[in-house]
Amino acid sequence: MDSDIIIVGGGPAGLSTALHLVQKNPQWAERVLVLEKAVYPRPKLCGGGVTRPGLDILTGLGLSLTPPHVWVKDVFFRYRDLAYKLESNPAFAVVSRQIFDAWLADEARKRGIAIREGVEVIDVRADEAGVTVFTTGGRLRSRALVAADGSNSIVRRKLKWGAGRKALLLEVITPAGENEEYLIRGAATFDWSVLDDGVEGYYWDFPTPSENEAQQINRGVFHSRVYAHRPRPPLRQALAQMLAIRGLNLDDYPLKGHPIHWFSPGDALARPRVLLVGDAAGADPLLGEGISFALGYGQVAADALDAAFATGEFRFADYDQRVREHWLLKQLLARHLGAAIAFGSMRYDWVERGLWRIAPGLFRIMAQIRPDYFPLDNRQMTPVSDD
C-alpha cells in the first residue's frame, strides 16, 4: 500500500475529507494522500458563494475565512415585476475559488497532509483488498479511495458508476453595470425571470473579490435540467438579455460554461472501498449550490472512513444513510423535491406567478418549521420596489 486512503481531487470536498480525518486524529495525516491534477492556484469556474453552513464547517475545522471575500448582506430575488429582499448579516460570503482552494490546500498541508499536485488520475480499479489508482505519475495502491474529482469525475467513469444528472451553467465576469453600486456594497441578485425562456433556474449577480481595486461582478445562468426531456433553452441568449438590461454586451466578455453533477436520491454514493464526495456524489439541483455541501460531504466521509479502518469493514454499506442523516446534506433531498416542484410548475404560468406572489409567506412558514434549513439572522423576504 502506498497510502491507506487516496483522495482524488483537491477541491473543497477532497480537502475537507482530509482535514476532518486529521481533526479526528492527527495520525491520519500520514495515512492520507491527496492527488490533484492541477497546480494551485488553479482556475475553477464558480460563483464562489459560500453559505453559512459552509462557513460554520470551516470554523469547526479551526479555520477563519482569511482569503479575500465579499460579505453579501442583501439578497434580491426577482421574478418578472416581483422583487423581494432578504437581509442577513451576512447571508453568505463570496470568494475567488482560485484563491480559496489554494488557501484550503495550504491549511491541509500545515496539518501534515500530503498533496501531490500536477498528478492526474487516469484509471481506477477496485478489488477486495484495496484500490489501484493509475496516474500520470505512476501506479498507486490504497486501502480506500475517495472520489472528490468533481462533476466530470473520472472515478465515476472508470468504475462505471454512470455520469448522473447534470445542470448547465454559463458564467461571465464583468465590471459593475449601470446603477449597480449596491452590488459592490454587498448585495446579490437571483433573477428567476429566465424561467420564461425555458431555463430551469435563474440568473445571478454576485460581487466578487478581485485583485485590482474595482470589484468585479460574477454573473451567470443556472439551468438545472431536472426535466431533461424538454428542449434546451437558449441559455446564452437569456444571459445576453440580462446583461443588456444592465447596459452590458455579453460579446465583450469571455463566456465560460461548466456542468454541475447534482444529487439524485436513488444514486448509490459508495461501493466497497470507494466513497463519492462533493460534486462527484452530487450537489444541489435547485440552486446549484455545491461548496458548503462539498465541505459537508468531507465531514461524513471522514466519519465513514474512520469507522471502516476501526472495524476493518470496507463495504461502506451505511454511507448513503450517513449522507441522508447529516445535518446539512439532508437538505439535498429537500432541494431535489423543491427543484421538481419549482421547475415542474413553470409550465403553468398562473401557478408560477401564484407561487411567486406567495413566496414570502411560504418562505416564512418553511423557515419556522425548519429553522435549521435557513441559518440566517432574518428569515423574512420583504417586497421591494424596482428602484
Ligand SMILES: Cc1cc2nc3c(=O)[nH]c(=O)nc-3n(C[C@H](O)[C@H](O)[C@H](O)COP(=O)(O)OP(=O)(O)OC[C@H]3O[C@@H](n4cnc5c(N)ncnc54)[C@H](O)[C@@H]3O)c2cc1C
Ligand atoms: C459556473 C458555476 C458557478 C457556481 N457557483 C457556485 C456558488 O456560487 N456557490 C456554490 O456553493 N457552488 C457553486 N458552484 C458549484 C461548486 O463550484 C461545486 O459544487 C464545488 O466546486 C464542488 O467541489 P468539489 O470539491 O466536489 O469539486 P471541484 O471543486 O470541482 O474539485 C475537484 C478537484 O478535482 C480535481 N480533479 C479532477 N479530475 C481529476 C483527476 N482525474 N485527477 C486528479 N484530480 C482531478 C480538479 O482539478 C479539482 O481541483 C458553481 C459551479 C459552476 C460550474
